Structures are given as C-alpha cells and as structure tokens.
Amino acid sequence: MKGSLFLGRVFNVAIKVHWTFLLIIAWVSFLELKRGGNVQNVLMSIFFVLLVFICVVLHEFGHILTARKFGVSTKKITLLPIGGIASMDTIPENPKEELLISLAGPAVNIVIALLLVLFIPFELLVGQNSSYMDSNLSHVTIENLVLYLFSTNVILALFNFIPAFPMDGGRIFRALLALRMDRVKATSIATGLGEIIAFVFLLIGALYNPFLILIALFIYFGATSENKMVQQLALIKGHSVKEAMLTKITVLKPDNTIGDVIDILLKSTEKNFIVVEDSKIIGILHHQDILSKSKNKDLRIKDIMDISFASIDAAEELKEVFVLMNTKKKDFFAVTSNNELVGAIDLPNISEFILIQSNLITR
Numbered sequence: 001m002k003g004s005l006f007l008g009r010v011f012n013v014a015i016k017v018h019w020t021f022l023l024i025i026a027w028v029s030f031l032e033l034k035r036g037g038n039v040q041n042v043l044m045s046i047f048f049v050l051l052v053f054i055c056v057v058l059h060e061f062g063h064i065l066t067a068r069k070f071g072v073s074t075k076k077i078t079l080l081p082i083g084g085i086a087s088m089d090t091i092p093e094n095p096k097e098e099l100l101i102s103l104a105g106p107a108v109n110i111v112i113a114l115l116l117v118l119f120i121p122f123e124l125l126v127g128q129n130s131s132y133m134d135s136n137l138s139h140v141t142i143e144n145l146v147l148y149l150f151s152t153n154v155i156l157a158l159f160n161f162i163p164a165f166p167m168d169g170g171r172i173f174r175a176l177l178a179l180r181m182d183r184v185k186a187t188s189i190a191t192g193l194g195e196i197i198a199f200v201f202l203l204i205g206a207l208y209n210p211f212l213i214l215i216a217l218f219i220y221f222g223a224t225s226e227n228k229m230v231q232q233l234a235l236i237k238g239h240s241v242k243e244a245m246l247t248k249i250t251v252l253k254p255d256n257t258i259g260d261v262i263d264i265l266l267k268s269t270e271k272n273f274i275v276v277e278d279s280k281i282i283g284i285l286h287h288q289d290i291l292s293k294s295k296n297k298d299l300r301i302k303d304i305m306d307i308s309f310a311s312i313d314a315a316e317e318l319k320e321v322f323v324l325m326n327t328k329k330k331d332f333f334a335v336t337s338n339n340e341l342v343g344a345i346d347l348p349n350i351s352e353f354i355l356i357q358s359n360l361i362t363r
C-alpha cells in the first residue's frame with residue numbers, strides 16, 4: 001500500500017503503518033480535548049492507541065503464524081486506522097484450515113483479555129458510586145489503563161466475530177458453510193451477508209462514527225472482489241496454461257531497437273515481448289519499459305529487457321499462474337514446453353479464457 005512507513009520486521013513479516021493511521025491519533029486527541037482533557041490526558045490517550053495497535057499486530061500474528069503451519073507465507077502487515085491487514089500469499093481452500101486461521105486472530109485478543117483480567121484493580125471499582133466511576137473512567141489513566149485495554153480486547157474479539165465477510169467472522173462463516181457445500185456457493189452466500197452488514201455499518205457510521213463508514217467500505221469492496229476471484233478461480237480450475245496461452249506472438253532479437261518494437265506495438269495488439277537468442281529465451285520486454293524509452297528509437301532492447309524473468313511450463317495449472325499474477329503483480333510470462341518457447345500468457349488472455357468458460361457454463 002502506498003504511503004506506508006516501514007516499522008520493522010518480526011518473524012520475517014514486514015510491519016508497516018499507513019500514513020492515515022495519524023488520523024486516528026488526531027481523532028483521539030480531538031475527542032480528549034473536546035471532553036476537557038489536559039495535555040497529560042491527550043498523551044495518555046495516544047499511548048493507549050499505540051498499545052491497542054500492538055494488540056492488533058498480535059491479532060494479525062495469530063492469523064499469520066497459524067497460516068504458516070499450513071504453508072501460507074505472509075510478507076507484511078499494514079496498520080490502517082480501521083485495523084491491521086495481513087497480506088497473505090493465498091487463502092487456503094481447505095475450509096478447516098481457513099476456519100483455524102480465522103479463529104486464531106480473535107483468539108489472541110481473548111487470551112490477552114484473560115491475562116489482563118489478572119491485573120485489573122477491582123478494588124478501584126467495587127462499591128464505588130456512579131459519579132466516582134464517571135470522574136475516574138472518563139479518561140485513560142495509569143490506574144485504569146489495564147481495564148481499558150481489557151475491554152478493548154474483548155470488543156476487538158467480539159467485533160471480529162461479526163460475520164461480515166471478509167472480516168474474520170465472515171471467513172469463519174464461509175468456512176463453516178464450505179464444510180457442507182461447494183466453496184463458490186459458500187463464498188457467494190457469505191458475500192451477500194457481508195454486503196448487508198456493510199450497509200448496516202454504513203447507516204450506523206453515518207449517524208454515530210465515521211470509522212464505521214470506512215469499515216463498511218472495506219467490507220463491501222473486499223467481499224465483492226474476493227467473491228469474484230473465487231468464482232474466476234473455479235472457472236479455470238483443472239485447465240492448463242496451454243489451453244489459454246497466446247501462440248501468435250512476435251519474438252524479438254536482442255539487437256532489435258525500440259523503433260522496431262514501436263512499429264509492432266502499433267500494428268498489433270501485443271504489448272509485452274519475449275526476447276530470444278540462439279533459440280533460448282534471454283529476456284522479457286515489458287510494455288511499460290517500451291513506453292518510458294519510446295523517445296530513444298535507436299536503443300537496443302537488450303539494454304532495457306527484464307532478465308530476472310521466470311518462464312511457465314505449458315502443462316502448469318492455469319489457476320496457479322493466475323494467482324501468481326495477482327500476488328506478484330507480473331502480468332506476462334513466456335510459456336515453455338521441454339525448455340522450448342511455445343507461447344506466452346498474460347492477464348488479459350486469462351480473463352478472456354474466464355469469460356469463455358463462464359459463457360460455456362451459463363448457456
């Protein structure tokens with residue numbers, strides 16, 4: 001995510017905080033001042049927010065370390081005002097695995113809450129009248145910090161159990177459905193419920209709390225895009241790269257110039273190219289690089305081609321390549337068979353293949 005500050009690396013996961021996180025600091029400071037708090041109250045509130053975000057990071061590690069047990073790696077956690085987002089490489093299709101991974105996050109908050117219970121100064125609370133409670137609990141203080149953290153962790157656990165896909169509760173709901181029915185159907189039911197809850201959050205948010213509006217949008221867009229992805233993956237499941245690859249491709253030589261490539265670019269719909277020397281693939285020329293160097297028509301392509309490319313075997317599952325393209329953000333690969341170039345595969349062509357498959361099924 002753009003505009004994120006790298007904080008450090010824990011268990012080989014990069015922890016980043018998005019600049020919009022500053023909004024939450026500004027927001028709690030504003031609320032504290034509005035309630036008549038002094039500088040010390042404001043600093044205490046900010047300290048509390050930082051502690052809460054440590055709890056959020058621990059929650060994410062609950063997901064990440066459980067996912068790691070099932071072979072799913074995670075590159076980074078991004079902290080946003082609405083919570084943490086762990087960027088996992090994939091989401092396991094096995095419902096039992098997804099269930100455990102999703103439960104592990106809120107479970108961390110429950111464990112934290114249970115540990116904090118031991119340190120709550122109950123003697124401060126028991127037998128006190130309501131005006132004492134008002135004056136001593138209206139601001140975060142050293143005395144009531146543990147109580148605040150305890151209740152926040154309980155709220156975090158409960159909030160995450162709301163079955164709004166793709167929030168944890170929604171994933172738990174999808175996984176439970178998928179234990180008894182097809183995963184595509186389970187996802188679409190979970191998405192439907194997620195959208196309804198997003199709408200309710202939007203209404204409540206508009207009336208009481210702007211952060212709920214952000215969460216509503218996150219749920220709505222997250223649910224619809226993941227639902228689409230699941231449907232698409234189901235359509236290409238069992239198909240090989242060979243079935244969807246481009247075979248009419250122009251192969252370039254390392255001494256071709258940018259001028260030559262621009263000619264081909266304008267005459268055809270090809271955008272990325274494979275560079276071959278002595279019938280061996282030596283590089284990929286990306287559309288973006290052609291455009292950025294287009295002024296320099298005499299430039300040899302061997303000087304700007306991407307030599308850190310990976311080729312895909314024609315027999316490979318199309319689904320794997322589709323996932324790879326979505327996670328690695330590389331959208332063009334050379335396709336080989338017995339180490340010989342046989343074609344290329346790109347995202348638009350897989351999308352085309354998905355469209356054809358969906359029409360075959362619905363007609």
Ligand SMILES: [Zn+2]
Nearest residue numbers: 105106160168
């Ligand atoms: Zn979670």
